[in-house]
Amino acid sequence: MRIAVAGGTGRIGRLVVEEARRRGHDAISLSRGEGVDLTTGEGLAARLDGVEAVIDATNPPVSDVAEAERVFATVTRTLLVAGAAAGVAHHVALSIAALDRVQGNPHYFGKRAQERDVARGAVPFTIVRATQFHDFPAMIAEWSIVDGEGVVPPLLLQPIAPADVAVALVETAAAPALGGSFDIAGPRTEDAVDMARRTFAARGRELPLRASWRGAALGVEFAGEVLLPAEGARLAPTTFDDWIAAGAD
């Protein structure tokens, strides 16, 4: 099956392209670095020739709520309109578990706009709502370095291995469209501060860390069980411990 991975050069998109090829699919990537800009549609139509499924793993850079809603909606509609014209049979969007529970975060506003437009679009769809990836706490610690310390909010997560997300996206793309969404999560809950410390240790990165909501990339609206997956979520096999033991990549 020919699968186009929008954002196929990104953190998760690269793994999706690799996983699709491993399963014998003909996978191509769509990104600005490869001549396809999904905010304008430049270069897109020609790349969708013969594509049966599109997996959207883009992450366009945005700085505020208004820009996030506008850019995520534009990228989504551009993909769907071109996909419908090219006869794409399944649009799979990577979204975030607990999306409706968090207000005030620009990325979440953008993702809600994306989900809304996927559901309104002319291409049969499935939305895969993943929990945070195993490298998420280390990533957000790098975003918030204050006086030489990485600030990590004390989140409760049920994180998932990036490679397991890639498997779920490729399996979903090859199956019939659900016309709805499902949550996918890792097998157990974890403490984000402990995860960040262990990720940096496994990678040999020396960055002192401080647990705090103040100065952190995510605020107290993410506290408690907010980020846990919905009841009945599909659970992927790779634990955080497994991922650390395999090198935290």
Ligand SMILES: NC(=O)c1ccc[n+]([C@@H]2O[C@H](COP(=O)([O-])OP(=O)(O)OC[C@H]3O[C@@H](n4cnc5c(N)ncnc54)[C@H](OP(=O)(O)O)[C@@H]3O)[C@@H](O)[C@H]2O)c1
């Ligand atoms: N990290 C997590 O814990 C987590 C959890 C659940 C869901 N997610 C979702 O996963 C998605 C992917 O995240 P990521 O960290 O893998 O992203 P990433 O590493 O930042 O990669 C983003 C990809 O999108 C492409 N892109 C950005 N703007 C584009 C445009 N205008 N046109 C075409 N391509 C464009 C980038 O390539 P160019 O820059 O070359 O265009 C790149 O290939 C996000 O939407 C996020 O919500 C993440």
